[in-house]
Amino acid sequence: xxxxxxxxxxxxxxxxxxxxxxxxxxxxxxxxxxxxxxxxxxxxxxxxxxxxxxxxxxxxxxxxxxxxxxxxxxxxxxxxxxxxxxxxxxxxxxxxxxxxxxxxxxxxxxxxxxxxxxxxxxxxxxxxxxxxxxxxxxxxxxxxxxxxxxxxxxxxxxxxxxxxxxxxxxxxxxxxxxxxxxxxxxxxxxxxxxxxxxxxxxxxxxxxxxxxxxxxxxxxxxxxxxxxxxxxxxxxxxxxxxxxxxxxxxxxxxxxxxxxxxxxxxxxxxxxxxxxxxxxxxxxxxxxxxxxxxxxxxxxxxxxxxxxxxxxxxxxxxxxxxxxxxxxxxxxxxxxxxxxxxxxxxxxxxxxxxxxxxxxxxxxxxxxxxxxxxxxxxxxxxxxxxxxxxxxxxxxxxxxxxxxxxxxxxxxxxxxxxxxxxxxxxxxxxxxxxxxxxxxxxxxxxxxxxxxxxxxxxxxxxxxxxxxxxxxxxxxxx
Numbered sequence: 001x002x003x004x005x006x007x008x009x010x011x012x013x014x015x016x017x018x019x020x021x022x023x024x025x026x027x028x029x030x031x032x033x034x035x036x037x038x039x040x041x042x043x044x045x046x047x048x049x050x051x052x053x054x055x056x057x058x059x060x061x062x063x064x065x066x067x068x069x070x071x072x073x074x075x076x077x078x079x080x081x082x083x084x085x086x087x088x089x090x091x092x093x094x095x096x097x098x099x100x101x102x103x104x105x106x107x108x109x110x111x112x113x114x115x116x117x118x119x120x121x122x123x124x125x126x127x128x129x130x131x132x133x134x135x136x137x138x139x140x141x142x143x144x145x146x147x148x149x150x151x152x153x154x155x156x157x158x159x160x161x162x163x164x165x166x167x168x169x170x171x172x173x174x175x176x177x178x179x180x181x182x183x184x185x186x187x188x189x190x191x192x193x194x195x196x197x198x199x200x201x202x203x204x205x206x207x208x209x210x211x212x213x214x215x216x217x218x219x220x221x222x223x224x225x226x227x228x229x230x231x232x233x234x235x236x237x238x239x240x241x242x243x244x245x246x247x248x249x250x251x252x253x254x255x256x257x258x259x260x261x262x263x264x265x266x267x268x269x270x271x272x273x274x275x276x277x278x279x280x281x282x283x284x285x286x287x288x289x290x291x292x293x294x295x296x297x298x299x300x301x302x303x304x305x306x307x308x309x310x311x312x313x314x315x316x317x318x319x320x321x322x323x324x325x326x327x328x329x330x331x332x333x334x335x336x337x338x339x340x341x342x343x344x345x346x347x348x349x350x351x352x353x354x355x356x357x358x359x360x361x362x363x364x365x366x367x368x369x370x371x372x373x374x375x376x377x378x379x380x381x382x383x384x385x386x387x388x389x390x391x392x393x394x395x396x397x398x399x400x401x402x403x404x405x406x407x408x409x410x411x412x413x414x415x416x417x418x419x420x421x422x423x424x425x426x427x428x429x430x431x432x433x434x435x436x437x438x439x440x441x442x443x444x445x446x447x448x449x450x451x452x453x454x455x456x457x458x459x460x461x462x463x464x465x466x467x468x469x470x471x472x473x474x475x476x477x478x
Contacts (some may be wrong), residue, residue, distance in 0.1 A: 032197070036190045043182055047175065059143065064132050067145040067156045070094075075149055095121045095155035099148075125155050199232045207239065255452075258426065258445060260309050266377060267302045269347040271295050298343070305370060331372060333363040334401050340376045341399070350384040354396045361403040365477055371453050378446035379408045379473050386412030386430070386471065404478040415465040423463065424451045 070087070074094065077084045086094045124137050130148050134141045137157065145156040274291045277283060285292060338357060345351050365372075380397075387395040387410045400407040415423060415430060422428045426448040454461040454475065465471040 032190060032193050036186050039186055040183060043179065047179060051172070051175070063143055063158060063160070064145065067132070067143070067158055068147075071145060071147050071154055071156055074154065091159050091161075093157045093159075095125060095157070097121050097126070097153045097155070099151045099153055121155060125157070128155070200235075203232065203235065203239075256309050260306060264302060264305065266344060266347045266381065267298045267305070270298045270343055273346065274298075301370075301373065305374060307370065328366050328368050331365050331367050331369045333365060333372065333406060334359045336369060336372050337376050337380075337399060337401065337406070340373050341380055344377055344380045344384060348381065348384050350388060353384055353387050355380075355384075355399065356396070357399045357401070359401045361401065363401050363403065363406070363477070367457070367477075371457060375450050375453055375459075375475065376406070376408075378450045379475075382446055383408055383410035383412065383471070383473075386410060386414075388412075405474055405476045407472060407474045409470060409472040411470040414467045414469045414471055416467045419467075420463065420465055423447050423465075 070092070074084075074087065086096055088094065122137060124135055125144065125146075128135065128144065128146050130146045130153070132145050133143070135144045137144075140159070140161075143158040143160065145158070147154050147156075274295050278285055278288060278291055334357070341355055341357070345353070345355070380399075383397045387397060396411050398407075398409045400409075413430075419430055423430075424447045426445055451461060453459075460476040462474040462476070463471070464474075
């Protein structure tokens with residue numbers, strides 16, 4: 001993952017998170033309020049529409065059919081008994097008016113109404129034509145059905161006051177109670193929903209606070225939200241895993257920058273030495289093809305080093321689906337050690353230090369040559385550097401190549417037990433605790449890189465050292 005990729009990851013983690021903590025809390029709350037308000041409005045609207053529809057149906061269909069039935073029944077009873085009385089009940093009043101025959105053509109009678117009616121018809125009703133509707137009568141608006149049959153006009157006045165009261169007690173009141181229960185249940189659900197989303201809001205705030213600092217601390221911070229419920233626990237676990245991956249990205253990014261700057265120093269020193277020779281007066285590049293070839297080989301090694309470190313900096317690209325680590329091939333370990341030793345001695349100008357290579361067996365590995373070069377290069381560089389501080393004539397390095405291991409032993413200044421415990425820490429340098437000059441001129445990264453590579457490729461690294469006697473490093477490949 002490059003620097004731009006890292007920047008995008010952190011931007012994706014931090015920038016939206018600053019809006020998420022507050023906006024997520026307010027957004028979810030606001031949406032919940034809108035949902036429940038919309039639910040209440042829809043229930044109310046549906047209820048009002050239902051009540052209004054029932055009212056229209058009752059008035060225009062049911063009551064009208066009932067009055068028409070009453071009118072038909074009255075006429076049947078009146079036909080059977082001319083003395084049958086007009087109905088007069090608490091809710092209904094009936095009026096009957098006899099209409100005079102239509103005057104013949106040329107007659108002077110202007111009215112068709114019989115002035116002798118059975119009951120006095122109120123003026124508000126007398127002017128009505130046959131039909132059905134409401135009429136203002138004595139300060140009220142009862143339903144009135146007017147029908148004609150023969151020369152008689154029948155008025156049925158229906159007062160629904162009592163029925164309205166019954167409808168209120170047996171219809172509106174229960175319906176109101178049901179609505180209150182619905183609203184109460186909705187409010188209870190809303191409060192429960194708030195309790196459910198409260199842990200999510202708290203988690204969002206914790207994520208927001210933690211992303212302002214070290215991304216690696218996110219997993220520890222959000223553990224406080226565990227135990228709310230199973231869903232929150234799953235979310236916390238996922239965020240913890242994600243934060244660990246982000247922290248891993250950051251660590252690998254830093255390690256790549258650190259390791260690349262460390263490992264490229266030796267090849268650059270070789271190139272610089274070759275260029276210095278070629279720039280000397282009278283030097284002719286055509287007469288020094290070995291220097292040109294050495295520069296070319298060193299550049300290729302630099303490319304391999306960068307590719308290896310990039311691969312190690314990625315999350316999972318080192319081990320492919322087929323189980324092979326990187327670009328592996330059969331490697332002659334002895335040849336690699338001799339090549340790295342020659343290059344390292346020239347880079348450190350340590351040709352005066354005697355290095356003896358004992359190849360007890362030909363060690364051939366299915367490995368990545370660049371990784372082996374980095375491992376042996378750092379171990380030999382440390383051995384040469386610390387042997388330079390030994391008394392004159394006593395400095396020597398023994399490299400033993402066995403069937404499944406390589407041992408590099410120097411007669412340098414060695415390390416104490418306390419120093420050994422910190423030897424593989426990044427940036428730890430023995431020179432910090434030495435008074436002799438010229439020791440450990442690097443950055444304290446060599447053994448850290450060696451340890452990381454051995455761990456990644458499954459090699460075992462053993463270290464032994466005694467102060468004033470030297471250090472022995474053993475790499476087991478089996």
